[in-house]
Amino acid sequence: MATSTPTKRAAPSSNSQRPAKKGHWSQGLLESMNDPNLIVESDERIVIIKDKYPKARYHFLAIPKINVPNLKALKREQSELLRYMQDQCHLLASKYPHVEFRYGYHAIPSMSQLHLHMISQDFDSPCLKTKRHWNSFNTKYFLDSADVIRCLEERGMVVTMTPIAGEKLLDLPLKCHKCIYSPQNMPKLKQHLYKHSNN
DNA sequence: GTTCTAGAAC
DNA sequence: GTTCTAGAAC
Numbered sequence: 001m002a003t004s005t006p007t008k009r010a011a012p013s014s015n016s017q018r019p020a021k022k023g024h025w026s027q028g029l030l031e032s033m034n035d036p037n038l039i040v041e042s043d044e045r046i047v048i049i050k051d052k053y054p055k056a057r058y059h060f061l062a063i064p065k066i067n068v069p070n071l072k073a074l075k076r077e078q079s080e081l082l083r084y085m086q087d088q089c090h091l092l093a094s095k096y097p098h099v100e101f102r103y104g105y106h107a108i109p110s111m112s113q114l115h116l117h118m119i120s121q122d123f124d125s126p127c128l129k130t131k132r133h134w135n136s137f138n139t140k141y142f143l144d145s146a147d148v149i150r151c152l153e154e155r156g157m158v159v160t161m162t163p164i165a166g167e168k169l170l171d172l173p174l175k176c177h178k179c180i181y182s183p184q185n186m187p188k189l190k191q192h193l194y195k196h197s198n199n
Numbered sequence: 200g201t202t203c204t205a206g207a208a209c
Numbered sequence: 210g211t212t213c214t215a216g217a218a219c
Contacts, residue, residue, distance in 0.1 A: 025200055025201075026200070028200065029200090052200090053200075053201075109200090110200045111200060127201095129201095130214075130215090131214080131215095185208095185212085185213065185214080186213080186214085187212080187213075
């Protein structure tokens with residue numbers, strides 16, 4: 001009995017040994033930084049790319065070209081770099097005069113290399129699927145760029161939170177960012193968001 | 200970070 | 210029975 005092969009996850013094409021760290025998913029930004037299809041703006045200091053899985057109609061990432069793994073790695077003198085990233089995002093936003101954006105960092109990012117999110121507040125996207133997605137942009141897990149810069153300048157380092165505290169924020173009940181509605185699940189939230197949209 | 204899907208929730 | 214989410218992925 002049980003000799004047939006039940007439908008299971010397809011085995012990886014190459015097995016036994018995990019890929020080298022270079023190809024690990026957490027290093028994906030370093031590849032996206034050099035992907036001409038994703039690059040929107042680029043100069044000697046930073047690159048701005050389209051998020052590969054946008055969580056709103058407009059979702060960009062500003063990334064420094066020098067290696068900065070995360071917020072913790074930042075030194076006081078690099079607040080100027082953060083300002084530059086923010087300024088360049090504001091400049092890009094001026095191309096979309098009727099679009100509302102927020103600018104900020106995830107407290108505990110999954111991907112290596114510092115990246116500033118610039119995301120439109122419609123949150124209208126098929127890639128927005130989970131409570132984690134929502135809460136990562138709509139709780140204190142999303143650290144406002146201006147606050148991060150101020151912290152770095154005043155305290156000489158960026159104070160974030162523990163991974164445990166981050167997980168708690170990601171697990172909070174869903175709540176609309178524009179009104180008091182607390183939907184029971186993601187499909188209801190996504191349907192509700194159309195009420196705040198202009199078209 | 201995403202994909203996939205078992206089993207919870209409805 | 211269908212919808213939805215949470216957790217594994219070697």
